[in-house]
Amino acid sequence: MFDEIRDLYQEVVFDHNRNPRNFRVMEDATRKIDGFNPLCGDRITLYIKVNDGIIEDVSFQGSGCAISTASASLMTEIVRGQSEEQAHEWFELFHRITTGQDERASFEELGKLAVLAGVRAYPARVKCATLPWHSLEAALKNEAESVSTE
């Protein structure tokens, strides 16, 4: 069942949706940001702890669909321990593949993100996948208190 859509709803997505990683409040976060997708009401609160330009810890809370939850969960795994600059590069790469601007990005390069590359075939769902990343980007830039995908 749902065979044609397994490129989007892969087992990894179900797994991260059921057991999101780093799904917790962070008391000693250096930055905290609320992301909101007004189209569907999805909310995410992202916490990061940056020390000397390195993302030492990252976590999130919120309610969203499987795509946004899995995306947030995978993102925390990817950027933890990375420099701010590296995290920003991941954001750029993710943005390019989900909006279909970069179809060449190889699967090795994408690593865990490859799971979510399938979302580009579902334009109505791209924002679900990008909300956590936009929140991260805003947190890195130390922008306003909340971001919205609109």
Place this chain on the structure above:
Amino acid sequence: MSGFDPGRIRADFPILGEFIHGKPLIYLDNAASTQKPRAVIEATSRVYEHDYANVHRGVHTLSQRATDLFEGAREKVRAFINAGSDKEIVFVRGTTEAINLVAQSYGRANIGAGDEILITAMEHHSNIVPWQLLCQQTGAVLKVAPMNQAGELILDRFELSERTRLVSVAHMSNALGTLNPVKRIVELAHGRGVPVLLDGAQAVPHGAVDVQALDCDFYAFSGHKLYGPSGIGVLYGKAKLLDAMPPWQGGGDMIRMVTFERSEYNTLPYKFEAGTPDIAGAIALGAAIDYLQGIGMEAIAEYEQRLLHYATEKAKAIRGLKIIGEAAEKGAILSFTLEHVHPHDIGTLLDQLGIAVRAGHHCAMPVMDFYRVPATTRASFACYNTFEEVDALIEGVQQIIEVFG
């Protein structure tokens, strides 16, 4: 039941032959917009192929023909909602524009600082935001009558105050399906001399509406939810009120005489129809009304109630499914949440099965807040839906629960 044949009705809707992801389309997003019968599609092309010109201005034959058809559509709308006169039928873009018209014209003339506008907890954003704008402009205050967990208005707490100047209520809720006791509400409001606007966007497609029997002062609805085109809608207003209201927009058609010093406004309903209207849209809406009257609104209401009841019973049997909106009086809308599966995932996965539903807040964010959910999945039915389609929906939901484990 005699005469009602969904199979025959389906044959009138060309789009129902579409395949989505290789599966026959099952269209259950009718509260957002209904599909169009061939009669409406053909009426639109017929106007453009044979009868089109601007209305109310030409002496030439085509302009006369277009005007006759346009005014004929107004008369069809009048009869459809049993208004007393076609002067009381104002063509607008849709429900949203109708409500904004009343807010800006009636509201600004009659509602001042400290006055109150009473709405309910289950309104669509288009019956909230126009009043908020009016409140910002005038210093008036927006009051909200509460509902209970079933999604029914609590009539004991539907309280008008000394300062209430207008009541504006959904006849039927788009997020919950609730049919409100609008006749009772009108009586309550009129008991205090307060006029009532009914947002009929959802109610009109699901049953006969009689504005004189309801005695409401304004009634708003959209053509596109009534099997007609988008871009055309109706504001009914009692002539006495409309007459006393200032125009809303200025331009051609709404005036009788213009000099640079002053203008004299046209009579009803033209005073509120500035500029070239959606001519073909109005005519096609007339065709939609003819089509529906050929089936009979009572028959449609009765059939849809059976569909809703069937869908509700089946949905209740699904573990982890919670119906949002369980009013005793409901139209054909089934809004629900599933434990552990977000409405957006449900929407995308049902789409894979060819089933179109709405997933989201349904332009009723306060309703979502009330139930403490970010969104719901909404299946909304029309006269062309079938019991087999309900079965497919239920089976689809069960499959989704399975893959989500």
